[in-house]
Amino acid sequence: MELIALLSATVRMATPLIFVAIGETYSERAGVMNIGLEGLMLIGAITAYTAVFFTGSLFFGLIAAMLAAMLFGFGFAYLAVTIKANQIVTGAALNMIGLGVSGFIYRVVFANTGIVSAVKTLPAIPLPFLSEIPFAGPILFNQNALVYFVFILTPITAFVLNKTSLGLSIRAVGEHPRAVDSVGLPVFRLRYGCILFAAALAGLGGAYLPIAHANQFVEGLTAGRGFIALTMVPFAGWTIPGVFLGGLLFGAAYALQLRLQVAQLAIAYQFLQTLPYLLTLAVLILSRNRTEQPKALCVPYEAG
Amino acid sequence: MTPSPIPRLEVKNITKRFPGVLANDNISLSILPGEIHALLGENGAGKTTLMNIVYGLVHRDSGEILINGMPVNIRSPREAIQHRVGMVHQHFMLVPTLTVAENVILGMRPFTHHLLDMREIEQDILKIAEKYGLQIKPSELISRLSVGEQQRVEIVKALYRGVDLLILDEPTAVLTPQETTELFKTIRSLTKQGLSIIFITHKLNEVMEVADRISVLRDGKLIATKSVQETDKDELAFLMVDRCISFTVEKPEMKRGEPVLVVKDLTVSDKFRTQVDHISFHVCSGEILGIAGVDGNGQNELALSLSGLLRPSSGKILLNGKDVTHESVRKLNRVGLGHIPADRQNLGLVMDFTVAENLILQRYYCSPFTTTLGFFDLAQIQENAQRLVREYDIRTRTTQTKLNHLSGGNQQKVILAREIDQKPKLLIAVQPTRGLDCGATEYIHQILVEQRNAGAAILLVSTELDEILALSDRICVMYEGKIMGELLNTGEDILRIGRLMAGVTDS
Numbered sequence: 001m002e003l004i005a006l007l008s009a010t011v012r013m014a015t016p017l018i019f020v021a022i023g024e025t026y027s028e029r030a031g032v033m034n035i036g037l038e039g040l041m042l043i044g045a046i047t048a049y050t051a052v053f054f055t056g057s058l059f060f061g062l063i064a065a066m067l068a069a070m071l072f073g074f075g076f077a078y079l080a081v082t083i084k085a086n087q088i089v090t091g092a093a094l095n096m097i098g099l100g101v102s103g104f105i106y107r108v109v110f111a112n113t114g115i116v117s118a119v120k121t122l123p124a125i126p127l128p129f130l131s132e133i134p135f136a137g138p139i140l141f142n143q144n145a146l147v148y149f150v151f152i153l154t155p156i157t158a159f160v161l162n163k164t165s166l167g168l169s170i171r172a173v174g175e176h177p178r179a180v181d182s183v184g185l186p187v188f189r190l191r192y193g194c195i196l197f198a199a200a201l202a203g204l205g206g207a208y209l210p211i212a213h214a215n216q217f218v219e220g221l222t223a224g225r226g227f228i229a230l231t232m233v234p235f236a237g238w239t240i241p242g243v244f245l246g247g248l249l250f251g252a253a254y255a256l257q258l259r260l261q262v263a264q265l266a267i268a269y270q271f272l273q274t275l276p277y278l279l280t281l282a283v284l285i286l287s288r289n290r291t292e293q294p295k296a297l298c299v300p301y302e303a304g
Numbered sequence: 305m306t307p308s309p310i311p312r313l314e315v316k317n318i319t320k321r322f323p324g325v326l327a328n329d330n331i332s333l334s335i336l337p338g339e340i341h342a343l344l345g346e347n348g349a350g351k352t353t354l355m356n357i358v359y360g361l362v363h364r365d366s367g368e369i370l371i372n373g374m375p376v377n378i379r380s381p382r383e384a385i386q387h388r389v390g391m392v393h394q395h396f397m398l399v400p401t402l403t404v405a406e407n408v409i410l411g412m413r414p415f416t417h418h419l420l421d422m423r424e425i426e427q428d429i430l431k432i433a434e435k436y437g438l439q440i441k442p443s444e445l446i447s448r449l450s451v452g453e454q455q456r457v458e459i460v461k462a463l464y465r466g467v468d469l470l471i472l473d474e475p476t477a478v479l480t481p482q483e484t485t486e487l488f489k490t491i492r493s494l495t496k497q498g499l500s501i502i503f504i505t506h507k508l509n510e511v512m513e514v515a516d517r518i519s520v521l522r523d524g525k526l527i528a529t530k531s532v533q534e535t536d537k538d539e540l541a542f543l544m545v546d547r548c549i550s551f552t553v554e555k556p557e558m559k560r561g562e563p564v565l566v567v568k569d570l571t572v573s574d575k576f577r578t579q580v581d582h583i584s585f586h587v588c589s590g591e592i593l594g595i596a597g598v599d600g601n602g603q604n605e606l607a608l609s610l611s612g613l614l615r616p617s618s619g620k621i622l623l624n625g626k627d628v629t630h631e632s633v634r635k636l637n638r639v640g641l642g643h644i645p646a647d648r649q650n651l652g653l654v655m656d657f658t659v660a661e662n663l664i665l666q667r668y669y670c671s672p673f674t675t676t677l678g679f680f681d682l683a684q685i686q687e688n689a690q691r692l693v694r695e696y697d698i699r700t701r702t703t704q705t706k707l708n709h710l711s712g713g714n715q716q717k718v719i720l721a722r723e724i725d726q727k728p729k730l731l732i733a734v735q736p737t738r739g740l741d742c743g744a745t746e747y748i749h750q751i752l753v754e755q756r757n758a759g760a761a762i763l764l765v766s767t768e769l770d771e772i773l774a775l776s777d778r779i780c781v782m783y784e785g786k787i788m789g790e791l792l793n794t795g796e797d798i799l800r801i802g803r804l805m806a807g808v809t810d811s
């Protein structure tokens with residue numbers, strides 16, 4: 001029972017990370033590194049939280065979160081692709097903007113108004129039959145809708161990236177944009193598209209936290225998840241299945257850390273809380289030089 | 305004369321100015337259906353620029369382009385492809401991490417077209433390749449192909465798109481003699497099917513062998529268009545450089561000295577294969593040792609390991625009697641190693657730096673370029689640059705021009721000037737004249753021979769047999785990482801060398 005609960009929590013904790021990392025994989029495959037994922041997640045989180053709070057519609061909250069993150073993603077794309085600004089610096093700015101904007105909205109709308117601020121959350125939907133499978137059933141098939149969505153999104157995005165014309169163009173534009181240009185494909189539009197897709201998924205991953213994980217917003221509630229998703233991408237060798245598995249690994253670290261806190265061991269909980277971050281460091285060290293990164297990653301394209 | 309057919313391509317009064325250079329000056333040309341039209345010219349004559357304009361990569365300042373008699377306005381490669389124009393670039397446009405088939409299909413299907421059936425696409429590609437007698441393996445990764453193979457992929461890529469006019473920008477610069485012969489066969493079979501070919505080159509032999517008509521560019525101007533029957537090599541050379549040139553290098557008797565470079569049992573390998581396989585040889589001062597071989601038989605790895613850029617897995621390298629197997633590049637450089645790398649843009653130059661800066665890449669921290677206080681002495685740097693630009697005839701607008709604004713040949717001269725000016729004891733020259741016109745080639749050959757006469761040891765790695773034969777005192781032939789044979793160069797062993805290059809040992 002303990003184990004089932006632990007694994008079930010693993011899947012729940014992994015879901016937002018996987019969303020964000022899938023998006024970032026697309027973006028990096030197209031040659032753009034967005035280290036501003038944390039900021040985009042915060043934008044998504046505050047937008048979803050506010051929207052759900054006032055409208056009561058979870059669906060609307062999720063859509064609003066994605067659109068808001070895409071708006072900021074568009075700003076990033078404009079700077080990183082069109083203006084050819086340094087992607088790392090621009091991404092860092094995005095993180096600060098996300099932190100600032102989300103904190104500002106939260107204080108103005110909620111903290112100072114004394115509104116009781118719990119929101120509705122996504123319910124677990126046990127799938128008929130499937131959820132009754134012993135062991136795997138409760139772990140995989142008694143989850144909320146976004147978890148199921150990640151199960152669907154993973155194979156679809158993997159398929160698009162590897163088996164379609166669009167995916168081929170994305171993979172090529174991150175390696176050799178000039179070659180892509182010389183066969184008449186739109187380098188900028190491909191990059192914009194991938195950045196916006198990544199932003200939408202980062203918004204979704206951020207929205208997950210207040211409306212599926214906790215039922216409220218706290219300032220900086222993403223707590224580095226955007227950065228963890230960022231490290232998952234090279235760890236996974238820029239592949240979608242790899243990102244999925246990496247997400248589960250980090251999900252397990254989060255779930256374990258929560259369990260251990262509840263278990264009241266003689267270890268300070270602050271120490272346990274560092275578990276996911278220690279894992280991140282370990283992963284970075286282990287994944288060093290394992291696969292080659294896209295050749296044109298972080299290199300703005302200059303036509304002509 | 306019968307009334308001539310409508311030209312496949314006609315350019316009229318094309319002018320293109322880059323900051324400081326008039327790259328194309330009022331050029332008018334026409335290419336007939338089924339014709340092989342050679343575009344001849346020295347480095348920087350404007351050949352690539354003109355073709356980039358036709359292919360939509362560069363925009364003309366003025367002038368007109370007509371395709372099959374219709375005026376067109378080509379603003380991007382996409383539009384060029386729509387007008388059935390294809391181009392194989394001087395620097396290939398292939399994505400190394402993708403397969404041959406993926407590179408060919410790239411950009412061919414709309415994004416809305418789901419599921420690429422690679423099996424079927426590979427079949428289609430094979431069909432086209434076979435039709436024109438091009439050997440390629442569609443499922444192979446580009447990064448595993450030799451340059452010659454990559455070029456075939458580029459040609460198939462163009463053919464797959466359906467072209468009536470195929471532009472080949474210096475296609476033979478990177479090919480072995482055998483591959484060049486193959487390419488010419490392909491080109492001829494293409495024209496039999498009605499394609500027109502524009503063929504850019506510096507090599508007069510090739511022009512005479514394959515072209516129907518020849519246009520010569522010099523300093524951005526069209527000097528003349530001739531048919532092969534009415535011209536010869538001497539005239540073309542004259543038109544191209546506006547001065548007479550000789551085709552042989554004067555080489556006095558060798559005065560061989562002590563061994564400078566001794567290589568003992570050197571092996572270089574990576575995860576996948578052994579590129580250099582237990583090689584031993586030496587080079588003495590005052591001699592040129594030529595390493596011949598088909599591209600991709602370990603010569604590059606050999607040169608890289610000798611110059612400290614690639615770690616050998618075993619064996620010893622002695623320079624002037626000292627073991628330098630694991631020395632840093634800077635140390636090697638200081639004890640007298642000069643290196644002209646094959647991959648000039650990545651290993652030899654910083655493309656975003658100016659000519660002056662590139663000319664002091666190794667010596668920037670020494671006097672006179674850096675003063676005792678640790679600051680650059682800009683006047684010295686400038687003076688150094690001006691002297692070298694003058695001595696080595698580097699065609700650049702100023703010494704402050706960025707390297708990526710220089711033509712390919714002039715980029716090469718920058719490396720040469722820098723390396724040779726340090727009077728190296730050992731000079732490793734890998735494909736030193738790749739992509740250079742005959743004037744520049746002759747000039748570089750002269751410099752190499754001068755260095756040899758002055759007592760330098762020279763290791764010349766080249767896939768151009770003519771170059772090896774013209775310069776070397778001794779020749780080693782490499783095949784699959786091994787030295788197949790070594791011989792003194794009498795200039796008469798072409799057949800034997802050819803056999804060794806193909807891996808057939810003397811029996």
Ligand SMILES: Nc1ncnc2c1ncn2[C@@H]1O[C@H](COP(=O)(O)OP(=O)(O)OP(=O)(O)O)[C@@H](O)[C@H]1O
Pocket residue numbers: 304322323325326327345346347348349350351352353354708709710711712713714739
């Ligand atoms: N993007 C650019 N910006 C500025 N100058 C350029 C640019 N491209 C080419 N040039 C200049 O235009 C001239 C013609 O260059 P081009 O590349 O067409 O020569 P080329 O005939 O192809 O020479 P090569 O045989 O060396 O390749 C050269 O002087 C070059 O320095």
Ligand SMILES: [Mg+2]
Pocket residue numbers: 351352353394473712
């Ligand atoms: Mg050129």
